[in-house]
Amino acid sequence: MTSLQPLESIGYRLDTLKIANPDSQGRNFTYYTFVGKARPKFQDVYEIVGIHLKRRDPLLFEMRFLHLEEEMYEWEEFQALEDAPFYLSLDPAKELTLFQFLTHLDAPPLAKEEVRIEHFHLMSSDDLRSIRLPEWKIPYLQGHTYRYLPNPGVQPQEEISVFSFPHWSSHYGANQVAPLECNTFLEEQLLDPQFQPLGSFGSTFGTGTVTFDRVALREFVCLLKQHAYNPAGL
DSSP: OOEEEEGGGGTOOTTTTTOOSSOTTSOOOEEEEEEOSSOOSOOOEEEEEEEEEEETTTTEEEEEEEEEEGGGGGSTTOOHHHHSOSEEEEOHHHHHHHHHHHHTSSSSOOOOSOOOOOSEEEOOHHHHHHTTOOGGGHHHHTTSEEEEOOOTTTSOTTEEEEEEOOOOOTTSTTSOOEEEEEEEEEGGGGGOTTOOTTOOTTSOOSOOOEEEEHHHHHHHHHHHHHTSSOGGGO
């Protein structure tokens, strides 16, 4: 059974992974990673979910994703929150684990009634071009990439948040991985010709966070379920 556990509770040190905590804005995050029945003796890839709880009632929290690989640490100046890409590489089991983790983030657990998606806009090919996504990426991301539109006051107005949900192949069953990507950036960054939203290692401009209230969280987990490998199993 896979679960999400705090990095430090299972023996990992944030400074060793070059994750600054608090971050440059003074926020303390709890960083979680996926753990199976036993911690592997050697791990060269880390899929990490960071949570900063701003308040419990009503719920308001910040979240970030980090994909870390041992090869990144060969660069002496590497700093995870500045240089790591903002996605999780998930297999169906990890996707289910993340769904369960987020569903129970609030207490009591989120209600199961039908959720109306109002804070996530499915992006068309023109929408993807408007954030300067490279043309070759558009066919791969269209149909499962959303712009997050938070309630007023939840996030600064000048921030743009984009999510790309996993896209699964029916040919490979449970033996496949797919990315769940999250990027938050400033609108002015689109003026920089070097900037790439949803970029890979070496092309990022700092790890953006996304802020959810309870309503947005419910919608997000609903979309995660819709884009799951096996929705009936969630």
